[in-house]
Amino acid sequence: MYIEDGTGSGNKAQVTDGHRLAVFAVSATTEHHANEEGKAYHMLFDQAPTAGDDCIIYIENSFDGNMSIDGVWLSPSAATEIYFHLGDTGTRNAAADVVPTNCNAGSGREADGTFEVGADLDGGAATLANGIEIERYVFRAAANSTYFNFEQDIFLQKNATFTIWSSAIVTINGTIVFNFHEDVL
Secondary structure (H helix, E strand, O other): OEEEOOOOOOOEEEEOOOOOEOOOOOOOOHHHHHHHOOOEEEEEEEEOOOOOOEEEEEEEEOOOOEEEEEEEEEEEOOOEEEEEEEOOEOOOOOOEEOOOEEOOOOOOOOOOEEEEEOOOOOOOOOOOEOOEEEEEEEEOOOOOOEEEEEEEEEEEOOOOEEEEEEOOOOOEEEEEEEEEEOOOO
């Protein structure tokens, strides 16, 4: 028996005698699919704050769908606490633009959003504030590059923000791993 898709396109699907839909499927991770579409990126940074508890990274999604931040590579040069906020708003102090690298070498797409790095994005005349802390990593000394997977991927809807802060004046090398995708259903 066959059933029609209900949209008038004429597409049909087979239902077996066991009342199951006959399917040939390919399984891939969301990250793999986003990369095939040219929507997977890495944002590299190398920044030291000017004082403790300064914001050094600012990201704002301008894509119509979700931005999914999967995790981050971090390597601080000395002891510090690196923490992450969602929802910080306002102007930034002495921000430098960063262009994230597309992970699909054949894609010409650029990431949709604002990507900034700076030594004191929340200082001076900046008004950056009001975010909530969602995760914190404590380093008791300098550390080699380590990947930290966000157990619950961080989703930024359009115009939502993600910031990174450091509690000490140390150089932090890192890579933010993210992709864009639209709701499937």
